[in-house]
Amino acid sequence: MSLLKQLPPQPKSKRQKGSSSSSLPCFDDFGKSLQQLSHHSASLKNHITTQLLKIIKKDKKRNKLAYDEKEEKEKERKKNKNKKKKKKKLHLVLDLDHTLIQSKVVRNLPMEEKYLLEEADSRLDLWICSYDSCCEFMIKLRPFVHEFLLEANKLFTMHVYTMSSSSYAKTVLKLIDPDKVYFGDRVITREASPYYKTLDLVKADKRRVVIVDDTVDVWPYHQRNLLQITRYKYFRDAGTMSESYAEAKKDESRRKGSLAYVLKFLKHVHKRFEEELDCKDLRPLIPDPCTQCCF
Numbered sequence: 001m002s003l004l005k006q007l008p009p010q011p012k013s014k015r016q017k018g019s020s021s022s023s024l025p026c027f028d029d030f031g032k033s034l035q036q037l038s039h040h041s042a043s044l045k046n047h048i049t050t051q052l053l054k055i056i057k058k059d060k061k062r063n064k065l066a067y068d069e070k071e072e073k074e075k076e077r078k079k080n081k082n083k084k085k086k087k088k089k090l091h092l093v094l095d096l097d098h099t100l101i102q103s104k105v106v107r108n109l110p111m112e113e114k115y116l117l118e119e120a121d122s123r124l125d126l127w128i129c130s131y132d133s134c135c136e137f138m139i140k141l142r143p144f145v146h147e148f149l150l151e152a153n154k155l156f157t158m159h160v161y162t163m164s165s166s167s168y169a170k171t172v173l174k175l176i177d178p179d180k181v182y183f184g185d186r187v188i189t190r191e192a193s194p195y196y197k198t199l200d201l202v203k204a205d206k207r208r209v210v211i212v213d214d215t216v217d218v219w220p221y222h223q224r225n226l227l228q229i230t231r232y233k234y235f236r237d238a239g240t241m242s243e244s245y246a247e248a249k250k251d252e253s254r255r256k257g258s259l260a261y262v263l264k265f266l267k268h269v270h271k272r273f274e275e276e277l278d279c280k281d282l283r284p285l286i287p288d289p290c291t292q293c294c295f
């Protein structure tokens with residue numbers, strides 16, 4: 001017997017069982033593990049993605065809610081501000097003669113002013129009118145009237161208060177406010193108020209009214225509301241010696257005239273009143289008529 005035959009049989013190597021490594025049990029397990037891991041990883045990825053999407057969605061929703069809430073608050077704030085502004089709406093009472101216009105009966109024009117008869121048709125600030133079969137009269141607009149009315153109308157509810165007749169007022173208003181944009185029907189004339197002017201006839205809180213008039217005496221009870229404007233004299237007044245604007249063929253300055261200064265002051269009063277939300281009375285903002293200079 002050979003020596004080799006006497007040796008115990010050697011255990012077969014596991015490597016010798018298969019021809020490829022994948023067929024080995026440990027690699028199969030590893031592969032399965034990898035597959036499982038890959039599957040888990042995909043599930044985990046899906047789960048994370050779903051959760052993230054949910055979070056983003058929730059976040060968007062929360063942001064939208066926050067935005068909506070912010071927007072709602074802003075709307076409410078603006079609404080309240082407008083309400084307060086509306087509540088605080090100010091009123092402006094304007095005289096006509098020698099404040100916004102001057103008129104003169106045509107037959108009373110002195111020789112030096114008669115040249116205006118030929119200019120009336122071609123000028124935008126001069127008209128010849130008549131009313132109630134009355135004699136003809138010439139109406140001259142104060143420089144800056146249109147700009148004044150346009151700007152003041154943005155800040156105030158405007159009224160006309162004149163001691164002239166309603167027919168006269170209608171004739172003048174057809175020229176300066178033909179579509180009733182500025183004054184509507186807020187016009188008080190001597191038929192309603194024959195002796196003096198009073199805010200009792202103006203539909204407004206007296207604490208929120210500014211009056212612009214060239215005559216102080218006609219307002220015996222409401223001088224605290226009054227801004228006195230320099231009397232506009234385009235035509236020569238009876239008994240006046242000084243040369244009129246018409247005679248001198250010139251006029252009050254547009255930009256540096258009284259209406260421009262009054263408008264500037266009105267804007268200032270309006271701004272102060274708006275800024276002080278608790279302010280209910282604008283009269284302290286108007287200088288005392290005894291001490292104020294004519295505008």
Ligand SMILES: [Mg+2]
Nearest residue numbers: 095097098214
């Ligand atoms: Mg007047």
